[in-house]
Amino acid sequence: MNAGTITAHVPEDLLREIEEIGEVEEIDRTEVVRRLLSSAAKHWKMERALNLLRDGKVTLRRAARIAEVTYVEMLDLSSQMDIAIKMEPEDVIKDLEG
Secondary structure (H helix, E strand, O other), X not given: OOOXXXXXXXXXXXXXXXXXXXXXXXXXXXXXXXXXHHHHHHHHHHHHHHHHHHOOOOOHHHHHHHHOOOHHHHHHHHHHOOOOOOOOHHHHHHXXXX
């Protein structure tokens, strides 16, 4: 895996939390930060996709691609978030075609 380097200054209390997680999980600080960043990126993509869907700026299928989840997962998430899905006839045809 190719990797880049990120240098960031964080408050002491956050640094302590990261180190505590590492101790509990028995992993080093770098791995803790890597996992936290990965989780945060996934969460951000999901939140962005749901907001775009809610605003009617993307289709359900496009929102699923943005969030990197399946169509059915996005349909379920949008239902849980009470997001009304607006579909044009063309969207329905595209969805039926796959």
